[in-house]
Amino acid sequence: MGFLPSMLRDDRVILGFFGTAAVVTSWIMYLLLEDFRDEAEIKPDQPKTQYITQETEDNLKLTTLGTLLGHYNYAIRDTAAKIVCDRAANDGSTLDVLLWGITRPDYEERMKNLRALAMITDQNTLPLLHHDRAYSALVRSLELCVPTEHKPEDKLNDKSYDEYYLRDMAEKLCLMFVSQLLHRYEVSNKLVKAKFVEKWLVKQYWGDNPEEVIANFTQYMDVRENRVTEIVKHIIGCRKGREALVRTGLITQSTKDIIEGQGRNTRRMSYVLPIYTATDDSDENADRPLGVRHPEQSVEEQRLRHRHREAMVFNDGTRPLNSEDIIQRNLLSSPILSPLQTAEDATVTGQDTATARG
Numbered sequence: 001m002g003f004l005p006s007m008l009r010d011d012r013v014i015l016g017f018f019g020t021a022a023v024v025t026s027w028i029m030y031l032l033l034e035d036f037r038d039e040a041e042i043k044p045d046q047p048k049t050q051y052i053t054q055e056t057e058d059n060l061k062l063t064t065l066g067t068l069l070g071h072y073n074y075a076i077r078d079t080a081a082k083i084v085c086d087r088a089a090n091d092g093s094t095l096d097v098l099l100w101g102i103t104r105p106d107y108e109e110r111m112k113n114l115r116a117l118a119m120i121t122d123q124n125t126l127p128l129l130h131h132d133r134a135y136s137a138l139v140r141s142l143e144l145c146v147p148t149e150h151k152p153e154d155k156l157n158d159k160s161y162d163e164y165y166l167r168d169m170a171e172k173l174c175l176m177f178v179s180q181l182l183h184r185y186e187v188s189n190k191l192v193k194a195k196f197v198e199k200w201l202v203k204q205y206w207g208d209n210p211e212e213v214i215a216n217f218t219q220y221m222d223v224r225e226n227r228v229t230e231i232v233k234h235i236i237g238c239r240k241g242r243e244a245l246v247r248t249g250l251i252t253q254s255t256k257d258i259i260e261g262q263g264r265n266t267r268r269m270s271y272v273l274p275i276y277t278a279t280d281d282s283d284e285n286a287d288r289p290l291g292v293r294h295p296e297q298s299v300e301e302q303r304l305r306h307r308h309r310e311a312m313v314f315n316d317g318t319r320p321l322n323s324e325d326i327i328q329r330n331l332l333s334s335p336i337l338s339p340l341q342t343a344e345d346a347t348v349t350g351q352d353t354a355t356a357r358g
Helices: 003-008 011-040 054-059 062-069 074-089 092-101 107-120 132-145 169-185 189-193 196-201 210-223 227-236 239-247 253-259 299-308 339-357
Strands: 269-272 275-278 311-313 326-328
Touching: 062 074, 074 092, 074 107, 092 107, 092 132, 107 132, 107 169, 132 169, 132 189, 132 196, 169 189, 169 227, 189 196, 189 227, 189 239, 196 227, 196 239, 210 227, 227 239, 239 253
Parallel strands: none
Antiparallel strands: 269 275, 311 326
């Protein structure tokens, strides 16, 4: 009993007790102040994600959409552009106006409608163009792009020169629509029905006589890989398309029969993408493997082809690049010899002359 009173009267025990009490009190005060601080802190409200309902979108006026299209915020401009495109794609009268506009003779009006049609068209709205009126409008627009007079440099007889990338932008936009439709539906009957072959394909400068036209067209399909060849491959895949090609003189009747498997010599034929050409026993390329292109026949032909690739382009950037800006070397011009070759030729000529005199 005497130990507890003596311990309570000990200064060290009293000091330890008050020290512990001070630490506990300080810790409790810290926790209370921390809770008070968290409760007193004013936190900013988190932005709530808001979506535009279909009803709100339909109630937007054209003036409002025009203002939103000029907004400084990119997200608002992008949303407004999507609303305008969706509204135009779902409006049949708007598509009819655009299809009518791409058939106008005025180039600026035609380009404006083509760009608008390209803007509102995607993989979801592409089926809206899969009908006869749309194909007819695209073919008519392509027909307006055909020049009235052909220049010698426009002839499609060069193996190493792909003119597609220098074609007019209006023409390439129409070919883009046609190519996407054919890749989507794998059906070219509507395109053939719209007279794509008669109104545009045959009007390209293939040659000056029927034989040259067939040869250049076959060569073009053999060496080119662009949207024109893709479209023609789809056309060759249907019977009406082959009949149109024969009727316009781009392929022969025998070629059509071989494609359809009705020719007399169907066992031996060479496949030139995508034109089938029959070969007989006298053909020097009869044993060529299927699908292999004709190689160069001589070193001289290779040299001429390499020289023909050399060209100069003159364009100051104030107008679109076209075939008139490209100057190619003439195949019939004499080759440029180096000084060493000239000296060797002169030496050989002198030796031959001396031998002849002797």
